Amino acid sequence: MIRPLFVALRLWFLLIAFVMAFVVAWVFPLLLPLVQITFGVFLLLVGIDGWLLFRPTPGKQTAFFARRDVPDRLSNGDENPLTIYLENQYPFRTDVEVIDEIPFQFQRRDVLFRDRLSAHETKAIRYELRPTRRGEYSFGAVNVFVMTPLGFLKRRYQFEVGKLVAVYPSFLQMRQYELLAATNRLSEAGIKRIRRVGHSMEFEQLRPYATGDDVRTINWRATARRTDEQGTALVVNAFQDERSQPVYCLIDKGRPMQSPFDGLTLLDYAINASLVLSNVALYKQDRAGVLTFSSQIGQFVPADRRAGQIGRILDVLYRQKTRFQESDYETLYASIKTHIRQRSLLLLFTNFETVNGLRRQLPYLRRLAKDHLLLVIFFENTALRTLIDQPAQDTEQVYQKTIAEKFAFEKKQIVRELQQYGIQTILTAPQNLTANTINRYLELKARGAI
Template sequence: MKQFYQSLYFTKMMFTLIIGLVVLFILAFVFPFLLGIAQLLFLIFCLMWLSDLLMLYRNKKGIFCRREVPERLSNGDENPISIYLENHFSFTVQLQIIDEIPFQFQKRDLLFTTNLKPAETQIVEYLLRPTKRGTYSFGAVNVFVKSPLGLIKRRFQFSQDKEVAVYPSFLQMRAYELMAISNRLTDLGVKKIRKIGQSQEFEQIRQYVQGDDVRTINWKATARRNDLMVNAFQEEKSQNIYSLIDKGRVMQMPFEGLSLLDYAINATLVLSNIAIYKQDKAGLITFSEKVGQTLMAEKRAGQMTKILDTLYNQKTRYQETDYEALYIHCKTYLRQRSLLLLYTNFETLTSMRRQLPYFRKIAKDHLLIIIFFENTELRALLEKPAKTTEEIYHKTIAEKYFYEKHQIVRELAQYGIQALLTAPQNLTISTVNKYLELKSRGMI
């Protein structure tokens, strides 16, 4: 009986009819001829209510529902969730579906309405975009069924409690992987760069194309074919590519729901996958006030799984980053010259200069690329016209910090250290572009 009461809900139409009957009975005290009409309507109402109750409750399993959720969700991406519905009633029903999604999404208005004919099936689909890694718990799926009479609703509750892990953006990684396999990286914004570097391993003789190095022209083959022919060399492979991720407090700053750390993690996952596809070795180092986890560069099967599992557990440590510890660690463990992509952030030129000695020492042994973030809020403020004295003051301060970001890039370049300043949402594309550019120039 308790289960019956918990599943029974009254509709707005029922309350409207009850109010109308009450008003009619009140008017019957003033106009006695209305009493008979009110009693007849009340009888009809009771019969309709009982009929509605019988229609909804005589079939114990009138509705079947199943939520389909991926085994893992991709952080920062739109993940598809679907709800499968079957109508076992002998009449068309109106459905309201409320899914108890994890509290991290802070959504309390996830309501879907639909109609189902007898024996009909339907799939309701929606998207969820998580912004934090970790474990998310789904609750029950509540389906409220209303008959054609529309006086009451019956709730079917399908307890599908399920915990789903949110991993770094593997959907983005797969998208870039498919583009790389089909040589369509330009569709995602990655620049197509002609390879101007070369190794000493000969591959083939081919026709000259504008942009080829004239020093590779094969004059004998040119004379035989009466057309410019060049020697093509195999691309150098199996270089070490390390992603160095700063987990200090500067990486906690949020942009569009994701922290800078999560942007760096997503970019690292994509870049590592592209590097392995290009026959390079991908590795990983995390650090903050001390060096965290180190995954030595490899290209064997299973390396991406290790990288994904390692990145899943990374959290901001909210402390000042120790770059001296990073330099000592690199000096100790990275014996071969490697490409180091260091994800961090600097808001002022002074903060960068404090770490410059360590960057210069690392750059002596490796090709170091420092990747830090453009403050998109400052850019939006600069593009907005200033009308009051206060707005002019704010805009002047914003211009100072915006200028310092670009000054950091120029100062690092003076010491032969490459830097990449990018908006958080463009980090992955910019990083992959930089890697492909360096690889095409034979710098790694």
């Protein structure tokens, strides 16, 4: 009974006040009886407070109940909702303090909630957590400190002691894009509407002409056979995007991908974007696959569109870790040459900081581009961009801006060098990676380049 008992701040203040009152009564003895009576009443109230907190509740195992509702897995880089349910079984109003022991990876010590519950009332406390690393997270207990209206003592209740939760790549973002795609609202996530300059040769059906259709798709023979009350009704050939095209996300796990941005590493941004893109590719009836590499080849998921493919990709991406070594593009080329025989769209998530760093790997990228449609995706240094945009105040800042502009120019030079050899490129800020990658995939698909 002693371990769950805690003293409220109000009790300490009153004890200090009584000490001062007894000191004053020592100076003025006439006040001593009044102070003693008041102190006796105070002790009686403290006893009543303790009895109210610890008295047995008829028909209930405990007078207060709490439960943490946390998903079995969290989405990396996203705000994940959590809920703590509180149920007051006391026959009087209670003030509560709730301390949730969240995993140490969050490095937060401020998960404290205060609330007031009426007798037999139930409440829900909702908050969000944003993990920035994949792996297992261990939640501790939900500590609830309950006080009666007197507020002298607290009784601690502990619930939900120990719970392991896995943090997976951003499946919440994946579901968001999937929902927007299903409702034709991808533009809300920054996905552009692609203007088709042509169409694939895969015929789907005949349908009536609608405003905006390409007049070159009018089927004159079908039009001649179909008339309505007002005359001839135009009929057009409807084409569909080519399907079952292999789409592979190649994820570099080398040293440059460990660079952090907004709590996440570049590797995690690449993993989240790969998961979303793979899901969009499957939604577009293409085959999605993944290959990870660094100094050696990591995991390989062959491109497929069978049921459960996105689950297999998710499980593989969950286990990826950065290897603090230089990536071996020669081994990557040899592996792709062996395992990927059909012409495919290869989206290479990597990061080149200098032109010399690119040129060391350029021969292998050119070979890949001969056999496949290669799209190299690498990252802007947003910290340098912020430094460049700020006006210089002194000579030191002028030097810093000059160096920052040099590195930013090298990034643009890398883009030009890749494009010189017909290699598709995306230079993007990490926060725009997913939208920019999907935009380019849809553009290439609309052009029939895959």
